[in-house]
Amino acid sequence: MYLLYIDESGTKDLHRGEKNKEGNSEFFVMGAVLIKAEDLSDIEDKIQNIKSDYLKDPYLELKSTIKAKSLKESKNRNDFLDEVHKTIVESNCYCFGAQVHKPSLQQRGILENKDQIYKICFLHILSSVNSFLKYENINESVTVFIDRVDAANNKKVYVAYKSALESKSIDFIGFDSRHFSPSINFVDSEFTIGVQIADTVAGALWRGVEKNKKTYSRMLIPRFPRDSNQKYVDYSYQICTDWKE
Template sequence: MHDIIEKAVSRMHLLFIDESGTPPKPEAAQQGYFVIAGLVIPEDRWPGMRDKLTGLKRASGYRGEVKWRFFAPSNRDADNPMLEWDPAKKNEFRDRVFGIITEAKSCKIIACSSESSTAYGLGNCNSQDDLYFMTYKPVTERFQYFLQDVTRNSGRDTYGLIVADHRGKGDDDSMRQRHERLVQDSGRYSSKYANFIEGLFFSPSHMSIGVQLVDMVAGAIWRAQAHNDRTWFDRLRPSFRSSNTGQIDGYGIARFPKQGWRGTVLD
């Protein structure tokens, strides 16, 4: 009976993550930006969002997975479902994809944007792999804060699971190991991620509705950060995790590193 009661009050949240941009090499002279975005979807909202995206694709004649890069005017990839679409039709479709996210009020966006030359100047960030993981870590922290907030506000246990886009066996294995050390190693981390379940899971983007949606989110954030184009960032802004006063800097979007940051602060 005790187990039945616990299951009744527990709730699962899925954090789908994907990146936009490429972590520049340490020797790269030009400042670069890299974004890892996360989309938090409560388990009971996932079926509805899946059905909406599937229905939108069917109604629009869109065949295949949704990717931010497909919307670029210069993208002529053979697998781009929008090769023959004009810009207006592309933007209408993109707006409706983002509407699926913003209409789901219980879904939240969390992300981290890294500034490469500033990060490499720290002394402890010395490779592209380091930069990737140090951009990933603040996303996990804010997911844990989100789960704590939901637990406190709802009065019921809330747990989370992370699903990332599959990049390749070597990259996935490295990330899985570093994630596990982050969550499990040393006493100072063991309670910090108390609401996490299992480790880091991977799914190919063409097989994951959640990864496809967060790919779009990551692209919009990167576009705003790297090119100061807030068109689609502002479309998504209501869905970012924020403070009680509506601030998203530090809440919905972390900056790495925060100290010495020279670029635009998204808020």
């Protein structure tokens, strides 16, 4: 069995133009990490050891936006983040991503409201994972987890996930929805290191495109599965330009 942890980075609200973009990102990125159930304890132990070494509170939630004040007096924030990303790269897991550039999709009429963002990202993430499983001849179930926010947001996420699973697009030919959990599982990210890792992946990808800070997104590239042409873009890292319908 495989476990798929998903998180996001960037704002969901539609872009309001260059003159009114304060607090509203151009990009929205969904990041995911696929881990074989038997390998979860190993990567969790590694991340927990880093947290214990660097953080005042070893059980503090790992976030890509962690503050320097959360670290022990002699520890450096960049060193901490370096160690976390290095550990992900050296672990037995697979990273996936879906990138939405809101202004261009709005201009083309692809993205009409903020509630569509989750569905378009789920479509791309699930098709990526499905393609990877087929390419690697992996015939195992995948249980999907995402961070719990609030009742209203959770419902939107649930509906978007179910809708993506039922897609009839060409990308889903041969897609066996029985391999994926029929409903998405909401968890508290504070106590779920898999989601914390997904948050780290999403944050690295988002900063790479939104802030042009690519140090960590480039560091994670080896964990993104590649297709038969050894390319990961449009395979495990999807740039959402249209609906998969």
